[in-house]
Amino acid sequence: MKNKFFNNILLIVLSLGFIGCEDYVDYEASENYTIVADDYFKTSADYEAALVGTYDVLQWNIYSVMIGDIASDNSFCGGESATDVIGMQKIDDMIHVPNNDQLTSTWKWLYEGINRANYMIENKDKLDFSRKAELYGEVHFLRAYYYFELVKIFGDVPLFTDSRLTASDSNTLTRAPKASVYAQIEKDLKDAIAVLPAEKSTDGRATAFTSHALLGKVYLYQDKFTEAADILEPLIGLYTLPSSLQSVFYNSGENGPESVFEVQHSKNSNWYDWGFPQGSEGSFAIIHHGPRGYNGSVYASGWSFNVPTQDLYDSYDVTDTRRGVAILDIEAWAESTGAEYSKGYEHTGYFNHKYIPRAGLSGAQQELNYGINFRAIRYADVLLMAAEANSRKASPNETKAQNYLNQVRFRAFGNSSKESSSTGATLTKEIWNERRLEFAMEGHRFFDLVRTGEAAAKITGFVAGKHEVFPIPQTEIDISGLTQNAGY
Secondary structure (H helix, E strand, O other), X not given: OOOHHHHXXXXXXXXXXXXXXXXXXXXXXXXXXXXXXXXXXXXXXXXXXXXXXXXXXXXXXOHHHHHHHHOOOOEEEEOOOOOOOHHHHHHHOOOOOOOOXXXXXXXXXXXXXXXXXXXXXXXHHHOOOOOHHHHHHHXXXXXXXXXXXXXXXXXXXXXXXXXXXXXXXXXXXXXXXXXXXXXXXXXXXXXXHHHOOOOOOOOOOOOHHHHHHHHHHHHHHOOOHHHHHHHHHHHOOOOOOOOOHHHHOOHHHOXXXXXXXXXXXXXXXXXXXXXXXXXXXXXXXXXXXXXXXXXXOOXXXXXXXXXXXXXXXXXXXXXXXXXXXXXXXXXXHHHHHOOEEEOOOOOOOEEEOOOOOEOOOEOOOHHHOEOOOEEEEEHHHHHHHHHHHHHHOOOOOHHXXXXXXXXXXXXXXXXXXXXXXXXXXXXXXXXXXXXXXXXXXXXXXXXXXXXXXXXXXHOXXXXXXXXXXXXXXXXXXXXXXXXXXOOO
């Protein structure tokens, strides 16, 4: 999705502090952006190019996904040593502080996505064209997606929607209550649903169905269970669960019948930059997940981060096919194939099999261009969200909850032997556990544990009242005077 003109000329992260200009930003931070806007938004093609640039930021957001497992009981940080990517190591050990490069980058990237969306909204009235309403539906979906990532990671965050942030705004910011941020997310998604087509015209584009799914997740995070059940219900039956979950994570399974929303990556671009590694077409996350010094078939070498725990491996029934999908047992693999590898830090013998480097799936600069999409929302997620919502709403529909849970279990075991007939709190906890098994190593676990109130009991070192959210980056405290989250 790289559009270099947008990156170099229309880049709208212009704040010197709140969203600092990095070494890859080519456009000088200034107040001269209005000249660029006047010169640029003159054709529908200009709007389409700017929209591509707004989608582009989706490809950068690698750390929040890794944090979702590393901060939980699913995986250890791993890497080469205890000081390899120290920010992630500290998150793993629950000793993270406001000076954290990965959290700071995540904050900046997500706000850049918001700024790009706001830049388009600023210039909405410059031109009318046939696809304008649909295009702006995509803009509203993207802004909602970026704000949702921010609020679930940081809690209360600065909220601005009418225009982009500029350099002069950096010392005027305050944090909006997360309830206000969620209200804006809901509004954006409802606006998107009203104008977007039901089905995608191009892989990776937002649709009304995509917006329904994300809104259902947003409701679930706020314990709005009736609303979540209602908004997710129209999606039931519109997608399917392929009989093999493994096939979903193969290159050939991208944008398949289970895909509700995927972040698109490609190995076809020759553009790469080690100063801005997440900005290539490929997925920079993939190289993190491979065995170090690997020599063998099927897979490729990586940096041995985000290694699954023995606890996660043992949580699966031995007949559950999802264990082999989520986790590569490297020792068993090496013994059966003769493959060789080097042990990294916190070696468990297991690797993230869903997002592992595979031979031949990269191009150009190998580490930066793995063309493996991130499966942001799968139909199994819709089913389990709907199951939970129906289980927990004021007037539960446990028949529906059981049905949706059992559809996911049927694929996992290939039969109905593990069907649930549970009710009440037991059913709800079964659904929560099913989410761990189904979405292991996909970045959901930590946030699920927090929203369900289970984090303190499941995560070593987790401090209730503190670790539900991550610290606001120190640079934002220093430059913009933002308040810090409790305990940091």
